[in-house]
Amino acid sequence: MRTCNICNSPEKIELERMYREGKTIKSIEQYCREHNYNFTYGMLYYHFKNHLIRDNDTIPIPTNLINRLINNLEICDRKISEMINSNQIEPNILIRYISEIRHTVVELRNLLKEYNVKETKPESIFNMILSLMHDLPEEWIKKFQERYLKWRENPNLSPIYY
Numbered sequence: 001m002r003t004c005n006i007c008n009s010p011e012k013i014e015l016e017r018m019y020r021e022g023k024t025i026k027s028i029e030q031y032c033r034e035h036n037y038n039f040t041y042g043m044l045y046y047h048f049k050n051h052l053i054r055d056n057d058t059i060p061i062p063t064n065l066i067n068r069l070i071n072n073l074e075i076c077d078r079k080i081s082e083m084i085n086s087n088q089i090e091p092n093i094l095i096r097y098i099s100e101i102r103h104t105v106v107e108l109r110n111l112l113k114e115y116n117v118k119e120t121k122p123e124s125i126f127n128m129i130l131s132l133m134h135d136l137p138e139e140w141i142k143k144f145q146e147r148y149l150k151w152r153e154n155p156n157l158s159p160i161y162y
């Protein structure tokens with residue numbers, strides 16, 4: 001079995017942090033040269049591709065992709081707030097921003113899938129919410145269960161129809 005110099009080095013955490021922050025392997029190689037760490041591009045590549053995945057079962061999502069999605073949501077949030085504050089609500093434009101939010105969330109879901117981020121099972125979320133509701137009126141709990149079942153049948157239906 002091939003041994004990995006990086007796994008056995010004290011610089012491991014520092015280099016992995018750089019990689020997770022979205023630095024390219026090439027720029028990390030440059031950093032190593034400047035600090036007299038004896039790691040080649042090949043060693044870095046081998047470690048990040050093989051050992052990082054095995055450690056966490058995930059690949060770090062490039063931060064620029066996440067930032068783009070967050071930026072999108074912030075624009076929608078700002079536009080909707082502006083519209084509400086100015087008291088000039090134009091339903092067509094409002095719907096456009098809401099559908100843009102949905103589109104962004106779908107893109108985020110695809111991104112998580114692509115990067116093998118584990119999804120939380122809906123059932124475990126459902127049970128968690130139920131346990132959080134334990135001391136609320138029984139009527140509310142029943143209503144929540146009904147809505148959940150409707151949502152299970154048709155997850156794409158807008159919540160306002162429940």
Ligand SMILES: [Zn+2]
Nearest residue numbers: 004007047051
């Ligand atoms: Zn390694």
